[in-house]
Amino acid sequence: MTTAAAAVAPPITLDNNVTTLLTAINRADCGNEQLCAAQPSDCDPSTSSSCFFLAAKQSSGSNFDFGLSGESDGYIAATLSLDNILGGNDTTYVCANNNGVVKFFGAVLDNGKLTLRDLPVDSVKGKITGKKIQCTFSATVPAQRTIASISISTGPFDSSTDALGDPITHFKSSLVDLENANPTVTNELSTTSHAITIQQSLTQALLFTVGVLGLTML
Structure with missing residues (x-):
């Protein structure tokens, strides 16, 4: 007999190699199959250039599929915070424009600075269209961060050194439950x-x- 614990998928093993994203990220399943955060609130990343967007869909347990989109000359990042204050080594997923192709980084945000950190992420896909960066990835979210404040930020990226500049936040929510696709995230x-x-x-x-x-x- 299969128990609920046995049915939960194991944590993801790190593989941040990026393959090409063939389809555009969109908001079709928002509020139904995936939790979405966007600025402006009703923008569609598949059609709008000025749209900061993050989608999170639970696949199993603490494993989630994410979609991240926004315009930047450097990078776009999604941060999960345990409280309403950004910082304190918050888990951050970064998709950077590396000379026209997406390069993915795991990082933590503390005191307004991003520090590279290996995170359990795989199945990374990305594409660059002009200044628009889009990427999808699967990640094992730390269990305590399934209820988190979501933020979307951008910043400069030095492709010669992989240095991430200080982030500028464009979206920040109150605490939300990533496992619940229904709430409106403001x-x-x-x-x-x-x-x-x-x-x-x-x-x-x-x-x-x-x-x-x-x-x-x-």
């Missing part, structure tokens, strides 16, 4: 930016009003 950075813009506009309006009242009293 970008906290957009909310923060919107709130800051409103606050700045109100402040500017108040200063303008005070200025006008001051002139009328002269």
Whole structure:
């Protein structure tokens, strides 16, 4: 009799060799078979150039299939964080533009810096179209990181030294369950930016009003 534990696939053995991705990453199965994060929220990476996108689909246990897409002159990366604060040696998957072909790296993010680290990843595929980087891969996610904050970032890449520059974050979610494909994953950075813009506009309006009242009293 097969037990549930026996049915779970073993952890993936590292193989980060990259083969060609023949089909474009798309959002067709979002909310159904895979969890998706995107900026803008409704963008489709198969058609839009300005679309930062990450899809995660559980294959077995802590093994997941990922799709990552975005525009960058250097690299695009997906980070899984245990909390809402980026850093603290967060697991990060990096797809870089290596002179027109994708090169894959495992890394950890700490204090705004990426440090290369071997991660259990295989079946890596990628392609470069202009500035758009797309890659798919399978990975064994650390068990405690199946509930994680997702972030998507870009940064510079030096192909001569494999050096990864400091990441710029374009998408960051609250904690989500990677095993659940249904939730809508929102970008906290957009909310923060919107709130800051409103606050700045109100402040500017108040200063303008005070200025006008001051002139009328002269």
